[in-house]
């Protein structure tokens with residue numbers, strides 16, 4: 001039984017005793033959009049409802065709601081706590097002193113790590129066992145200014161962008177930026193640290209396009225998936241103090257996702273109700 005499940009068992013919740021679809025260092029993820037979020041707020045805990053009411057700006061409220069909804073849905077599947085309508089409100093995601101999300105279940109630490117990101121009406125949540133430092137990020141692929149690249153990327157990262165064709169630069173610079181954000185979240189500090197303290201490296205499927213330019217080999221991202229389910233590609237982020245995060249990136253449409261962890265995670269697994277239901281004697285009654 002996972003430590004998180006033991007913690008939950010102590011709360012007297014319905015937790016499935018076996019987790020045949022989970023690995024020790026496995027990282028799991030779920031993405032939701034604002035359209036998935038219930039209009040009413042009964043799925044929030046009392047504390048979360050108070051916090052939501054205190055958020056002044058509509059965009060922040062919307063981001064916060066889709067982030068919390070995504071996290072709660074992911075946790076219900078990861079922790080296999082099903083069958084009680086109240087369960088989703090019993091899961092509470094609180095912000096720690098650094099802003100990092102911390103998971104509580106019925107007011108007790110749930111013994112599980114998560115990372116959250118919201119962007120353009122969507123949110124992603126990564127879930128991992130408590131001994132895994134995990135960070136994830138969701139970004140819109142867009143062109144970044146030269147000043148942005150000079151301010152936030154290391155010399156080596158800037159060189160990589162400059163060697164890349166003009167058309168591919170938005171995707172590459174978004175990937176580097178997103179991987180940095182993921183690593184800074186896994187470190188639990190966010191943008192308090194200089195983003196040049198973390199350096200991103202990866203093997204892009206390059207294609208020489210003549211004139212010294214390199215282009216992404218888009219065919220490598222076509223079907224069938226190049227690297228496994230959901231077309232995740234490997235990357236690494238090295239922190240200045242020799243701490244290395246391993247992870248994955250992928251893009252679909254205009255969205256790019258990164259997910260990093262230490263110890264190195266296997267390919268991220270998409271959380272799906274069917275995985276849970278296949279192994280659970282409980283039935284989701286409300287959501």
Ligand SMILES: CC(C)(COP(=O)(O)OP(=O)(O)OC[C@H]1O[C@@H](n2cnc3c(N)ncnc32)[C@H](O)[C@@H]1OP(=O)(O)O)[C@@H](O)C(=O)NCCC(=O)NCCS
Nearest residue numbers: 064067098099100101116117118137185188189190191192
């Ligand atoms: C973490 C951070 C890099 C994310 O920035 P972002 O691109 O705007 O937002 P994302 O949607 O990708 O991620 C936001 C989520 O990151 C998480 N997060 C915030 N601070 C975090 C930290 N120190 N460590 C890990 N995760 C953190 C939160 O879950 C947050 O969502 P929530 O507030 O709705 O719970 C940034 O908010 C940050 O650095 N925050 C801490 C420092 C700070 O507040 N600085 C002021 C701005 S420089």
